[in-house]
Amino acid sequence: MYLTNGIVIGVINAISAIGVSLIVGIMKVVNFAHGELYIFAGYFSYHLSVSLGVPPLLAMPLSIFLIFLIGIGMERTLIRPTYGDEMYSLIITFVLSIVLQNAALLIFGPYPQKPPNWVTGAMNIFGLYHYGNQRILSFFISIGVLLSIFYLIKRTWFGKSIRAISQDREMAALVGVDHLKVNMLAFGLGAALAGAAGVVLSPIFPVTPSGSSSVSLNAFIVVVLGGMGSLKGCVVGGLILGILENLGAAYISTMYRHIFGFIILILVLVFRPWGLFGQKTQ
Amino acid sequence: MGNKKLWISFAFIILALFPPLFLSQYWLHVMIISLFYVMMASSWNLIAGFTGQVSFAHAAFSGMGAYTSGMLTVYLGLPPWLGILIGTGVAALLGFGLGYLCIRMGGIYLSLTTLGFSEILRIIITNEDQWTRGTMGLQVPGFFVEYSKTSYYYLFLIVTILLLIVIYKIIHSEMGLTFRAVLNDEVAASSSGINTVRVRVLAFAISSAMSGLAGGFYGHYLMLITPDVPSLGQMFLVLAMAVIGGMGSFAGPIVGSFVLEILSEYIRVYGEYHVLLFGLIALAMARFAPEGVVGILRKKWRREWA
Numbered sequence: 001m002y003l004t005n006g007i008v009i010g011v012i013n014a015i016s017a018i019g020v021s022l023i024v025g026i027m028k029v030v031n032f033a034h035g036e037l038y039i040f041a042g043y044f045s046y047h048l049s050v051s052l053g054v055p056p057l058l059a060m061p062l063s064i065f066l067i068f069l070i071g072i073g074m075e076r077t078l079i080r081p082t083y084g085d086e087m088y089s090l091i092i093t094f095v096l097s098i099v100l101q102n103a104a105l106l107i108f109g110p111y112p113q114k115p116p117n118w119v120t121g122a123m124n125i126f127g128l129y130h131y132g133n134q135r136i137l138s139f140f141i142s143i144g145v146l147l148s149i150f151y152l153i154k155r156t157w158f159g160k161s162i163r164a165i166s167q168d169r170e171m172a173a174l175v176g177v178d179h180l181k182v183n184m185l186a187f188g189l190g191a192a193l194a195g196a197a198g199v200v201l202s203p204i205f206p207v208t209p210s211g212s213s214s215v216s217l218n219a220f221i222v223v224v225l226g227g228m229g230s231l232k233g234c235v236v237g238g239l240i241l242g243i244l245e246n247l248g249a250a251y252i253s254t255m256y257r258h259i260f261g262f263i264i265l266i267l268v269l270v271f272r273p274w275g276l277f278g279q280k281t282q
Numbered sequence: 283m284g285n286k287k288l289w290i291s292f293a294f295i296i297l298a299l300f301p302p303l304f305l306s307q308y309w310l311h312v313m314i315i316s317l318f319y320v321m322m323a324s325s326w327n328l329i330a331g332f333t334g335q336v337s338f339a340h341a342a343f344s345g346m347g348a349y350t351s352g353m354l355t356v357y358l359g360l361p362p363w364l365g366i367l368i369g370t371g372v373a374a375l376l377g378f379g380l381g382y383l384c385i386r387m388g389g390i391y392l393s394l395t396t397l398g399f400s401e402i403l404r405i406i407i408t409n410e411d412q413w414t415r416g417t418m419g420l421q422v423p424g425f426f427v428e429y430s431k432t433s434y435y436y437l438f439l440i441v442t443i444l445l446l447i448v449i450y451k452i453i454h455s456e457m458g459l460t461f462r463a464v465l466n467d468e469v470a471a472s473s474s475g476i477n478t479v480r481v482r483v484l485a486f487a488i489s490s491a492m493s494g495l496a497g498g499f500y501g502h503y504l505m506l507i508t509p510d511v512p513s514l515g516q517m518f519l520v521l522a523m524a525v526i527g528g529m530g531s532f533a534g535p536i537v538g539s540f541v542l543e544i545l546s547e548y549i550r551v552y553g554e555y556h557v558l559l560f561g562l563i564a565l566a567m568a569r570f571a572p573e574g575v576v577g578i579l580r581k582k583w584r585r586e587w588a
Contacts, residue, residue: 095525102557
């Protein structure tokens, strides 16, 4: 049961972390506002379906698309001028996270909200225990999102451009990759992935404006654990974190759920600072 | 230090002696808090502005200083000054440890890990309430037998001035030179024999110790330490003060601290909007005027000012 929970959360962790990893990989920018985008996506999907009466399964992609647009706007106005200046991009995205968090508090209020479930009931898994249909559906949607991301990165022209830029920006520009456009789309995609994790997880765990920092933190831990810029690392790291946190919360202490993540982070930094699948040299 | 700068500094110090004579208790409190922020923003600026590394644990280290000293004075009956000394040492050691682990991997790792450290510290302090009193706050003894805002004002003034002198000396010493060498061109600095990682770890440990010191004094002034001291909200305020005032300059964080703290007292009347407002201003500054208010003024006056 806890293991299943861990795997479900782990896959969603992976989606969220790929959003961060993609942006770090090609732009060397850490998006500290990642968790806030997740929270906004949760609120969008809640308000679209509850306040505006949009069917939940339509509200979901619509919210993700809105977050994608916000991401593109962020890159265009604030991030683009900071390329090459790591310090200012860190400061700007951190300030942005505080601004968005306060904006969320102002717009949506401090109360936890949860979009309606898409499905109800539970089913019996392998005759062992009952598991909520909502979680099972979330799990399969996440797997679908993961597969399409891998397809996008490994098989399409856009993915090739992304990989080219992350390997060698100047060479990529020389062979005709428009790196500004790719950066913008990649940032939007990274934001959209935070949004995807948000809409998939919010029917299970309600969103609150103050919950954003733990979302960001989870994604960062997974990225460092898996190795910066590595997609495979995100999936494996996401599963490891998801499973360990759930087992730890179940058998040791719920209050310290996030501390397991931090311990993992420190252990990685001590023993294998480049992560499970990262390159040893930077 | 140029002669003119010396005179300007003296003039400011002399001016700073008078506020207790005419300010109300409330505004004296605002001045004391501003002095605390001057210490925080200036020491944060020492690593961010001068070595280009963004730490998000500065407020967390000040919380370490405050809680270490607070618990030592409450549970062991140590005098506050000894508690603050130990708190500063704890912050320095933690800063050294985190810095050593992260900085060899690059600035991004430091930012991520310090952010994590802040969150974890908040969770631990909130949950270990048998020791820290959690969100209720830990009541700690003050410095003086008879509580007086005037005495605290002068205490904070002296500590702040001493801290600023140390920062000034560091910036203008050989060590400061290597800081800036590392900031401007890492490759050139390391090829001319500077151990860039060691310089950065050292700067980070010094700056963390300073925030521990500031936090210790802050705690014994408020006499009630809550998890707000090491919070990310506090971290944001310190960062905004340095960014708006002007990073990488000595005067920037000092100006930023006073302006923002006094401004937030006026805005508070309309509700808790000051964080949102400061965030937007800081974003605009970082985007359009990365040298901050001091940089803008300096350009305008075209003369050496700070």
